[in-house]
Amino acid sequence: MIGDGSLERFRREGRIVVVGASLAGLRAAETLRDKGFAGSLTMIGDEPHEPYDRPPLSKQVLLGKAAAERTALPRLRSVDATWRLGVPAAGLDMAARRVRLADGDEVPYDRLLIATGVRAHPWPREAEAQLDGVFVLRTRDDSAALARRLEAGPKRVLVIGAGFTGSEIASACRERGLAVTVAERGAAPLVGALGGVVGAVAAEMQREHGVDLRCGVMVTALEGDASGRVRAAQLSDGSTVETDVVIVSLGATRNTEWLAGSGLGAGPRGIACDAGCRAFDIRGIVTDDIYAAGDVARCPHPLFGYQFLSLEHWGNAVSQARIAAHNMISESTDRIPHMEVPAFWSSQFGVNIKSVGVPSLGTEILISQGSLKDHRFLGVYGYQGRVIGAVAFDHARWLPFYQELIETTAPFPPSFPTVDRRSDGQRPIDADFPDPSVPTHGPTVTLGGYSPADRRMTFTPAH
Amino acid sequence: MVRIAVDLNRCQGYAQCAFLAPEVFAMHGEEALLYDPEADEAQGEKLAQAAAACPVQAVVVDAVDASAEAVPGDR
Ligand SMILES: Cc1cc2nc3c(=O)[nH]c(=O)nc-3n(C[C@H](O)[C@H](O)[C@H](O)COP(=O)(O)OP(=O)(O)OC[C@H]3O[C@@H](n4cnc5c(N)ncnc54)[C@H](O)[C@@H]3O)c2cc1C
Ligand code: SF4
Numbered sequence: 001m002i003g004d005g006s007l008e009r010f011r012r013e014g015r016i017v018v019v020g021a022s023l024a025g026l027r028a029a030e031t032l033r034d035k036g037f038a039g040s041l042t043m044i045g046d047e048p049h050e051p052y053d054r055p056p057l058s059k060q061v062l063l064g065k066a067a068a069e070r071t072a073l074p075r076l077r078s079v080d081a082t083w084r085l086g087v088p089a090a091g092l093d094m095a096a097r098r099v100r101l102a103d104g105d106e107v108p109y110d111r112l113l114i115a116t117g118v119r120a121h122p123w124p125r126e127a128e129a130q131l132d133g134v135f136v137l138r139t140r141d142d143s144a145a146l147a148r149r150l151e152a153g154p155k156r157v158l159v160i161g162a163g164f165t166g167s168e169i170a171s172a173c174r175e176r177g178l179a180v181t182v183a184e185r186g187a188a189p190l191v192g193a194l195g196g197v198v199g200a201v202a203a204e205m206q207r208e209h210g211v212d213l214r215c216g217v218m219v220t221a222l223e224g225d226a227s228g229r230v231r232a233a234q235l236s237d238g239s240t241v242e243t244d245v246v247i248v249s250l251g252a253t254r255n256t257e258w259l260a261g262s263g264l265g266a267g268p269r270g271i272a273c274d275a276g277c278r279a280f281d282i283r284g285i286v287t288d289d290i291y292a293a294g295d296v297a298r299c300p301h302p303l304f305g306y307q308f309l310s311l312e313h314w315g316n317a318v319s320q321a322r323i324a325a326h327n328m329i330s331e332s333t334d335r336i337p338h339m340e341v342p343a344f345w346s347s348q349f350g351v352n353i354k355s356v357g358v359p360s361l362g363t364e365i366l367i368s369q370g371s372l373k374d375h376r377f378l379g380v381y382g383y384q385g386r387v388i389g390a391v392a393f394d395h396a397r398w399l400p401f402y403q404e405l406i407e408t409t410a411p412f413p414p415s416f417p418t419v420d421r422r423s424d425g426q427r428p429i430d431a432d433f434p435d436p437s438v439p440t441h442g443p444t445v446t447l448g449g450y451s452p453a454d455r456r457m458t459f460t461p462a463h
Numbered sequence: 464m465v466r467i468a469v470d471l472n473r474c475q476g477y478a479q480c481a482f483l484a485p486e487v488f489a490m491h492g493e494e495a496l497l498y499d500p501e502a503d504e505a506q507g508e509k510l511a512q513a514a515a516a517c518p519v520q521a522v523v524v525d526a527v528d529a530s531a532e533a534v535p536g537d538r
Contacts, residue, residue, distance in 0.1 A: 050533070050534035053468050053500060055471070056500050059497065060497055060498070060499070060500065063497075065497060065499065066499050066500050066501070067501075070499075070500055070501035071500045071501070072466050072500075072501070072529075073466065073468055074465075074466040074467060074468050074523050074524050074525045074526070075466070075525050075526060075527050075529065075532045076523070076526050076527075077526055077527060078527050078531070078532060079532070083534045085534060314470075314471075314472070315470070315472045318470075343472040344472065345471040345472060345474075347491060347492070347495035347497075350491065350492030350493075350495070351492060351493075351494075351495070352476065352492060352493070352494035352495035354471075354472070376493075394492070394493050394494045396474075396475060396476060396494055397475055397476070
């Protein structure tokens with residue numbers, strides 16, 4: 001905006017609409033108010049619930065230590081918003097600056113934040129997906145229903161896909177004493193996110209805890225009994241698993257369909273935006289009134305050669321939300337870029353797994369502390385001679401040090417002497433990531449090309 | 464009722480919170496922290512102490528009255 005007082009007026013009486021009322025949407029709303037936005041704020045969310053936290057849904061809730069209904073996010077401040085919950089946004093008119101809701105209502109905005117996240121990939125065969133006992137896990141309702149079913153003591157649980165969510169589910173089931181089979185198309189659990197060297201440790205952990213882990217296989221069909229309850233699963237190696245609960249954990253799909261035809265640079269890989277969270281249109285021109293944050297956003301990251309990263313991480317949703325909110329109500333010269341180092345955590349089979357940077361970009365790994373055998377170690381990932389990521393298994397306290405190496409683009413292998421004598425690795429080895437063209441369960445970091453609209457191949461511009 | 468989230472990227476597993484409010488926070492394995500995402504008002508005092516004692520300020524609790532911020536139509 002130009003220095004004619006219009007920004008001041010907007011901050012005083014403008015209209016901001018947030019679509020997606022979850023972690024990123026809520027934290028953005030709080031930041032807008034914190035930074036003095038006094039205009040009207042509308043929160044649109046398709047779920048009927050106020051914003052809640054998802055990480056406990058595959059951990060505390062499945063362990064029976066918390067109720068799915070009691071996971072609402074703490075409020076950092078009052079947001080004084082109009083809430084439109086239980087109704088999805090169904091369309092966007094960029095020229096008229098209006099969001100269309102599925103119930104036909106239209107909500108006008110001066111600035112729009114899109115934080116519609118992702119949803120779980122359903123089981124691809126629809127009739128089988130409808131069988132009683134077949135679940136996905138993304139929402140509070142999914143988690144509540146699954147927890148109830150686990151409480152009832154199924155004979156065997158089958159988890160399809162051993163990414164983070166699938167592995168956490170398997171862990172919770174084992175801790176509850178349930179028999180669990182995990183089927184993973186890749187060579188090991190977590191292989192898409194952390195590579196085969198670390199994946200082998202994850203596989204050992206699963207087996208030591210009594211998981212019937214089957215890697216390199218695909219589930220080809222689910223079978224129901226006469227009353228429509230799931231009964232068994234067929235695997236690509238010809239075997240059959242008898243099971244009464246199946247959890248489909250095949251990764252996520254970005255919630256961008258409602259933007260189709262709007263002219264925004266949104267597609268199956270997410271919404272392309274600049275480092276300041278401003279969304280691109282399909283022509284590759286950045287908009288100044290539409291922002292994106294959280295799992296649905298795809299942002300160029302300065303530390304990773306400005307490649308477009310989609311991150312399905314809690315910390316990323318929080319930090320992008322704050323940056324988008326700040327930039328939405330700031331003069332262009334006061335805007336700030338999103339450059340936080342990616343980070344996530346998971347806990348499974350009693351082990352605390354944490355990571356910084358982007359391990360999946362790495363080609364080599366060095367075990368710099370601890371040992372793979374003990375399942376307690378620190379692995380550093382290298383890419384073209386620099387440190388690009390790190391992962392800790394019960395070694396989290398050391399991660400800030402590695403984060404600094406990533407931030408300062410330190411050389412790989414790192415030049416510090418490895419002090420830990422039990423350390424496995426004096427030398428880096430191949431990190432053993434699967435060929436990206438062979439799909440696994442879906443990693444939580446997706447790398448895009450450099451073009452803001454990868455969809456261009458299929459896009460025919462209007463005249 | 465008080466709502467809780469822990470930024471487990473920040474959490475360094477020092478367990479001060481588990482020491483001060485064991486009904487809400489517990490270590491799970493050597494390093495991982497499990498917490499109850501919603502505590503009773505009766506835990507309020509201890510919870511505030513735990514949040515304040517966390518050396519990396521990873522514990523996020525309601526800063527406003529939860530019921531005042533309640534959203535119409537929920538539950
Ligand atoms: C089971 C589980 C465990 C997890 N554990 C961890 C963990 O241990 N560590 C970690 O770092 N991350 C974890 N995550 C990831 C983390 O929860 C996400 O990164 C985070 O929720 C992203 O927030 P978001 O607001 O961007 O998106 P979401 O939380 O996905 O929210 C998007 C919201 O928008 C709504 N929406 C979608 N389309 C529309 C529409 N058209 N109109 C209106 N509303 C719409 C959705 O229903 C949803 O409510 C976990 C996720 C899950 C599901
Ligand atoms: S006090 Fe803070 S750092 Fe320590 S375990 Fe609790 S949340 Fe984590």
